[in-house]
Amino acid sequence: MNLEKVQELREELENLKKIYKKGNSIIIPALWRVQEIYGYLSDEGLEILANELNTTKEKLLQVATFYHFFHTKPTGKYHIYICTNVSCMLNFAYEVVDELRNILKVNENEVTPDGMFSWEEIECIGLCDQPVAGFINMKRITNLNKDNIKDIIENPQNYAPEKTKIELI
């Protein structure tokens, strides 16, 4: 048990309970907090959640698996999304995906052996004015092409945020 993370999650849940008071609305924001703290929906995080919300891990997973952003397995330290929907595809998104696969030598949703990277295609993220678009740890990367994607892999720390947290009220 990672006490520091458990403590952080409990505090976050207390905050969320003040915002989402009715029904089970708290579930999706709470799942986000687990993923933000653990990097994915870890057993430990889900068990704490299930306890606090008076439900079961299975019921939480039933909800979570509906949504594309929730990961039930660890991702790489840097998780990259590339939009390949039509507007980005017209701007050669698949060249970016092919290059990414070539450099990282792993398939979609696999983690590189050093644990540093994983990637997946994503549907339209509303950045069609800056194609090809994507995310690195949920932070935008835009105007991608098969050349500049290399720099992102070489210097991911220059692009990724230190911490990802959805601000709620």
Added chain:
Amino acid sequence: MELVEKRLILSYTDDEGSITIENYIKKGGYKALRKALEMRPEEIIEEVKKSGLRGRGGAGFPTGQKWSFVPNDGNEHYLVINADEGEPGTFKDREILEKAPHLLIEGAIISAYAIKANEGFIYLRAEYMDAFKILKDAIIEAYNNSLLGKNILGSNFSFDLHLYPGAGAYICGEETALLNSLEGKRGIPRLKPPFPAIKGLYGKPTVVNNVETIANIPIIINNGGDWYKKLGTEKSTGTKIFTISGAVKEPKVCEFELGKITFRQLIEYAGGIREGSKLVGVIPGGLSAPILINDEIDIPATYEDCSLKNTMLGSGAVIVIDDKIPLAKIIRRSIQFFAFESCGWCTPCRDGLPWATRILRKIEVGNGRREDLDTLYEICNYIKGKTFCALGEGAQWILRVYIEKFGEKILTQG
């Protein structure tokens, strides 16, 4: 002829935008709220009805009418703002959320007052990560200025506004799927009726409106419904925000008076088609809208003109298609999207769309045969009219139109 925008909403995003309350008030912000609080809720609904405003999320349902379905029962009501902008090609709401959050908040307060809701949620897609912080800061500013919370501006009206995070699901842009998601469930659409106005969030009367729709409300209250109705055409009043993307030189977001611009002009406005390629067609209203080809793109970009051409204005997302990418690949990628985003509730959509995608993949790699088009058409018939919501319906609609307009060219082009 020079094309001139009519920037009603987008004027609030100009210069430094109106992220802070000071900037927003400088641009005339929160005047409409003061005026609205002097009116009776029914008068506001009447004004919005008069304006002819139609929902800007895609379906184009008259907003005032939607509001008037909410019963006058004295019970708790909810306002939900649909900021789950997921229709491919659409990024208009992003512009409002990130640059004019107070316009949205003012619109939300007035709308809530009109439908007698004391609590509201902005259901914001997680893809718009930056917008959470911007909106949260703006909401706090509004609370600090007595614009949200108890007894707004000293009136009897109280309203709390929350942010709710999506987690990646196109279908949650459908209002009843959104409500399920907001209740912490899988985002599966609900059977209608009952409509949300009668039985919505937590089983209570609820209005779900798109971001751009709500952003129009302060403008309508400031200027009056009659003034707004004078803009645009009889059936498409006011202005519309368009986003132009795909095979154009300068993809962009812009706002025009409805009826005053054609799709060909919108392409020109985005710098024209890119170098060295030929125009194949235009998707007029997001990926769910069937493609327009040849002289069809000379029609005005309005709800009724699109309808006459068997397509829709949808979200106003104009995707320009050229011949640099093979047509079969574009169709395959489009149907793959709907297959991936199908919630799985209805068999025709859940099973039909992956089947169509597999056939399209075969065509894409050059192994397509004439009969494959017949099978695709058959799949469209299996889906049409046999699903709960519009996702499968839209997918079969665009596929059907591609086959009707391009036929065997799909097998050979590229």
